[in-house]
Amino acid sequence: MTAEPLISIRHVTKRFAGVTALSDVSLDVHPGELHAICGENGAGKSTLMKILSGVITDFEGTYQLRGREVWFRGTRDAEQAGVSIIHQELNLVEELSAAGNVFLGRELRSGWGLIDQRAMDRAASELFAQLECRISPRQSVRSLRIGDQQLIEIAKALSLRAEILIMDEPTSALTESEVERLFRVIDRLRQQGVTILYISHKMDEVFRLADRVTVLRDGRWVDTLRREETNPRRITHLMVGREIEETDVSSPRQPGDEILRVEHLSLPWRGHARGWRLQDINFSLRRGEILGIAGLMGAGRTELLESLFGASAERPLGKIFLEGREVNFRHPAEAKAAGLALVTEDRKRLGLFSHLSVGENITLCTLAECCAGGLIRHRLESAQARGIVERLNVKTAGVDASIMSLSGGNQQKAVIGRWLLTRPAVLLLDDPTRGIDVGAKAELYRLMDQLCREGLGIIVTSSELPELLTLCDRILVLCEGRQTGHFLRSEATEQRIMEAATARAVAG
Amino acid sequence: MTVDAAKPARRFSATTESGLALAIVVVLAVTALVDSNHSYWFRPQACATDIVRQTVMLGIFALGSAVVIISGGIDLSTGSMIAFSGTICATVMMVVDPAAMNTGQVGTATIVVAIAAALAVGLLVGSLHAWLITVVGLPAFVATLATLVGLRSLARAIVENVTAEFLGGRSTQIQIFDREFRYLGRTVWISAMLFILLAVLIGILMRYTVVGRHLYALGGNEQAARLSGIHTDRLKWLAYCLSAACASLAGVLAIGEQSVADPQTLGRGYELNAIAAAVVGGCSLQGGVGTVPGTVLGCLFLRAVIDGIAKIIKTGADVHEGWIVGIVVVMAVAFSQWRASGQRGKQFFTGALGSLAIVTLGLIAGTLVTLMADWRAGSATAAVTWVVLICAKIWENRVAVGQRAQGASGEATT
Numbered sequence: 001m002t003a004e005p006l007i008s009i010r011h012v013t014k015r016f017a018g019v020t021a022l023s024d025v026s027l028d029v030h031p032g033e034l035h036a037i038c039g040e041n042g043a044g045k046s047t048l049m050k051i052l053s054g055v056i057t058d059f060e061g062t063y064q065l066r067g068r069e070v071w072f073r074g075t076r077d078a079e080q081a082g083v084s085i086i087h088q089e090l091n092l093v094e095e096l097s098a099a100g101n102v103f104l105g106r107e108l109r110s111g112w113g114l115i116d117q118r119a120m121d122r123a124a125s126e127l128f129a130q131l132e133c134r135i136s137p138r139q140s141v142r143s144l145r146i147g148d149q150q151l152i153e154i155a156k157a158l159s160l161r162a163e164i165l166i167m168d169e170p171t172s173a174l175t176e177s178e179v180e181r182l183f184r185v186i187d188r189l190r191q192q193g194v195t196i197l198y199i200s201h202k203m204d205e206v207f208r209l210a211d212r213v214t215v216l217r218d219g220r221w222v223d224t225l226r227r228e229e230t231n232p233r234r235i236t237h238l239m240v241g242r243e244i245e246e247t248d249v250s251s252p253r254q255p256g257d258e259i260l261r262v263e264h265l266s267l268p269w270r271g272h273a274r275g276w277r278l279q280d281i282n283f284s285l286r287r288g289e290i291l292g293i294a295g296l297m298g299a300g301r302t303e304l305l306e307s308l309f310g311a312s313a314e315r316p317l318g319k320i321f322l323e324g325r326e327v328n329f330r331h332p333a334e335a336k337a338a339g340l341a342l343v344t345e346d347r348k349r350l351g352l353f354s355h356l357s358v359g360e361n362i363t364l365c366t367l368a369e370c371c372a373g374g375l376i377r378h379r380l381e382s383a384q385a386r387g388i389v390e391r392l393n394v395k396t397a398g399v400d401a402s403i404m405s406l407s408g409g410n411q412q413k414a415v416i417g418r419w420l421l422t423r424p425a426v427l428l429l430d431d432p433t434r435g436i437d438v439g440a441k442a443e444l445y446r447l448m449d450q451l452c453r454e455g456l457g458i459i460v461t462s463s464e465l466p467e468l469l470t471l472c473d474r475i476l477v478l479c480e481g482r483q484t485g486h487f488l489r490s491e492a493t494e495q496r497i498m499e500a501a502t503a504r505a506v507a508g
Numbered sequence: 509m510t511v512d513a514a515k516p517a518r519r520f521s522a523t524t525e526s527g528l529a530l531a532i533v534v535v536l537a538v539t540a541l542v543d544s545n546h547s548y549w550f551r552p553q554a555c556a557t558d559i560v561r562q563t564v565m566l567g568i569f570a571l572g573s574a575v576v577i578i579s580g581g582i583d584l585s586t587g588s589m590i591a592f593s594g595t596i597c598a599t600v601m602m603v604v605d606p607a608a609m610n611t612g613q614v615g616t617a618t619i620v621v622a623i624a625a626a627l628a629v630g631l632l633v634g635s636l637h638a639w640l641i642t643v644v645g646l647p648a649f650v651a652t653l654a655t656l657v658g659l660r661s662l663a664r665a666i667v668e669n670v671t672a673e674f675l676g677g678r679s680t681q682i683q684i685f686d687r688e689f690r691y692l693g694r695t696v697w698i699s700a701m702l703f704i705l706l707a708v709l710i711g712i713l714m715r716y717t718v719v720g721r722h723l724y725a726l727g728g729n730e731q732a733a734r735l736s737g738i739h740t741d742r743l744k745w746l747a748y749c750l751s752a753a754c755a756s757l758a759g760v761l762a763i764g765e766q767s768v769a770d771p772q773t774l775g776r777g778y779e780l781n782a783i784a785a786a787v788v789g790g791c792s793l794q795g796g797v798g799t800v801p802g803t804v805l806g807c808l809f810l811r812a813v814i815d816g817i818a819k820i821i822k823t824g825a826d827v828h829e830g831w832i833v834g835i836v837v838v839m840a841v842a843f844s845q846w847r848a849s850g851q852r853g854k855q856f857f858t859g860a861l862g863s864l865a866i867v868t869l870g871l872i873a874g875t876l877v878t879l880m881a882d883w884r885a886g887s888a889t890a891a892v893t894w895v896v897l898i899c900a901k902i903w904e905n906r907v908a909v910g911q912r913a914q915g916a917s918g919e920a921t922t
Contacts, residue, residue: 311734311735331734331737331739332734332735332736332737333737333738333739335737336736336737337737342735344732344735349729349731349732350729350731350732350735351732351735352729352732353724353728353729353732353733353796354728354729354796355724355728355796355797356724356725356728356796360721364721364722364725364736364738365737367718367721367722368718371717371718374717375712375716375717376715376717376718376721418736
């Protein structure tokens with residue numbers, strides 16, 4: 001390439017407590033190109049983007065923008081230099097209006113130094129019109145769909161006259177029509193000369209949009225390729241680093257008796273236009289069976305598992321039968337006692353106790369079994385923890401190590417281990433492979449298969465359809481709190497599930 | 509991904525406890541050397557008794573505060589709870605046997621009833637806190653702030669009414685003449701034994717029982733604790749009851765020691781001392797972190813510092829207690845955070861705010877020295893502080909710039 005690169009980073013390394021997220025990454029981005037960054041979860045894509053956009057400010061290595069070295073002290077510096085990021089988890093103030101969010105921190109002011117609401121509304125309207133979305137600038141962000149919220153972030157970047165726009169998995173929560181609209185917006189931005197860094201692991205998107213593709217793996221740069229020179233198969237191969245070993249969970253399992261049945265389950269949603277987080281869900285689960293729950297972000301997957309577990313904020317309506325008896329849990333403790341276990345989606349926020357050790361995290365639910373005379377015997381406790389560490393192959397320096405020193409996959413195994421110790425009859429897993437590397441994923445698949453064969457009933461949700469298709473005997477599809485599909489493994493395809501998952505969104 | 513070798517299982521030499529133990533020895537040694545009266549050399553027993561008495565009075569309710577802090581809450585009501593329980597104890601003795609109260613011949617049975625009533629009131633207040641927090645949904649800060657303000661004023665009203673009723677004239681305090689009761693409060697070894705017993709029991713609770721582990725889990729991550737099937741509401745009830753009951757016990761001992769129940773002054777400001785002791789002892793106000801031995805040492809350290817400064821400058825300790833506690837807490841917490849984060853190149857005096865802090869710190873140092881010595885020494889101290897901190901600021905800045913330059917050139921050569 002003859003043109004001077006717009007962004008040029010050299011030997012960038014970033015370590016978090018105990019974990020090297022990025023190791024010696026060098027990369028050039030040329031002006032006006034759409035550069036896709038691919039990699040598995042945990043490959044370091046997001047960390048790299050956070051460095052480029054000034055979210056992470058302390059790292060090793062150099063970062064040049066337009067040939068000049070830059071040291072951002074925060075996102076504001078980056079925005080002034082023309083670099084904006086649209087995070088996967090959107091960064092909006094829900095209470096504020098659409099226009100208020102676009103101009104957050106840079107509010108337009110009238111002569112007296114007061115906020116000029118009308119000017120902001122007008123400017124926001126113009127931006128929204130450019131993005132072909134019909135959002136009123138006065139509308140509160142809370143009431144908008146995720147796709148529209150994302151456009152507000154893009155509008156914000158436009159209002160900053162961003163020359164470089166970083167998009168972190170922008171389509172993960174969008175319906176098909178919203179994805180199409182996003183792609184049109186991206187085309188228009190490129191006509192205006194905006195350089196885009198596009199993070200994704202969806203090959204069809206990457207090959208539709210990108211000029212060049214960079215692959216990261218385990219925090220290292222693997223290769224940068226022109227789109228014409230490569231193909232999805234090769235990129236996938238580079239991402240994984242080896243042929244994806246077929247996890248052998250395909251041999252047919254023999255489901256036993258019904259263990260869990262849900263009839264007309266609904267979960268009210270007070271103060272929301274829809275009125276229901278979940279509406280009229282019906283399904284059953286048998287011993288030795290894995291039931292998958294598919295759906296887009298916000299479809300109600302987590303809410304469904306929480307209402308089964310007695311952990312939802314509101315009491316669910318409808319009937320839940322566990323081993324033939326109707327149950328009505330008011331607290332997770334009751335669900336736990338009845339033989340349910342829930343491994344939560346957001347491991348850091350809802351699953352881990354960061355101040356406790358690996359062992360203490362594992363034994364938390366079953367500590368009473370390590371007691372004699374009412375006092376904890378620490379020897380029994382470590383034996384219990386070590387049992388799980390060995391059985392699930394948790395890679396740790398020891399049961400006394402800090403839980404935060406473990407990788408995501410091993411943390412997840414510790415949390416699953418905590419629940420296996422309670423000897424559950426039904427295991428609820430909410431997106432268990434999120435943020436976990438490929439090897440650990442395969443291990444988790446095998447573990448689930450094995451547990452299932454031992455007679456456990458498992459319900460698993462996932463945002464990755466191929467995962468559900470490999471793992472599950474049956475797949476239930478949710479869309480905006482309703483059950484819009486129910487497939488046996490033999491009849492399920494990605495296409496059919498996606499159609500069901502976006503059924504109402506497309507219709508509406 | 510590479511995983512660093514995990515941190516070793518808490519070695520004693522690397523703990524807050526060992527650091528505090530060392531700090532206490534240093535403080536005592538410095539006091540012994542600098543104090544011109546050499547009290548520690550000539551009257552060791554009296555001095556030790558004094559420090560133990562003060563530590564015990566602080567420690568009994570600091571233990572309760574520590575449990576609440578570890579469980580992720582905060583109890584601001586401690587000082588008022590001490591005043592309230594003391595008042596209730598005296599009031600019950602007065603009501604049950606007014607004649608004996610005046611002659612100082614209160615029967616043992618009456619004393620037992622009064623103490624039981626004071627402790628029961630503690631449990632009720634603790635339960636009220638738990639109800640306000642878990643059922644009504646108030647933040648712990650608000651719930652206990654309300655009782656902090658409310659209980660003291662209620663205690664004062666009770667005292668005025670009771671004295672008007674039984675002594676014939678309104679008074680703001682109830683005198684206690686009974687020798688048996690005063691013996692209970694004034695005898696150091698009794699309260700010290702009580703404190704040690706309490707510390708051992710709560711220490712066992714926190715370290716060796718399921719409930720204790722669950723309290724740590726609750727403080728570390730409340731939502732995760734609930735989703736792990738832990739009854740978080742019951743645990744909060746336990747923590748707040750324990751805190752209020754400890755404060756009640758302290759209230760009973762305090763009126764015995766002072767021979768009077770005066771709700772205006774009794775335990776005023778103690779809630780912050782308790783929180784300070786817990787925090788100095790290694791408890792994190794974010795919850796989930798802290799130990800009972802740490803809290804005990806934190807109390808001892810705080811009292812040793814206060815005692816030392818009082819000995820050195822030869823004035824009443826209570827006047828200087830406030831700023832000493834303030835400085836000790838800020839330094840202890842800043843130090844532990846700085847150590848935990850492992851950030852070596854942290855800049856403390858950057859920008860305009862840093863410069864303003866330099867001005868303020870110099871003024872504080874100057875004021876303190878002026879109060880202890882004279883204005884000349886004070887001005888000199890302020891000037892020296894300013895010069896030192898300005899040098900620190902310049903040095904910090906140069907180090908930071910140097911690091912960046914080094915980082916950039918280092919990369920250029922590779």
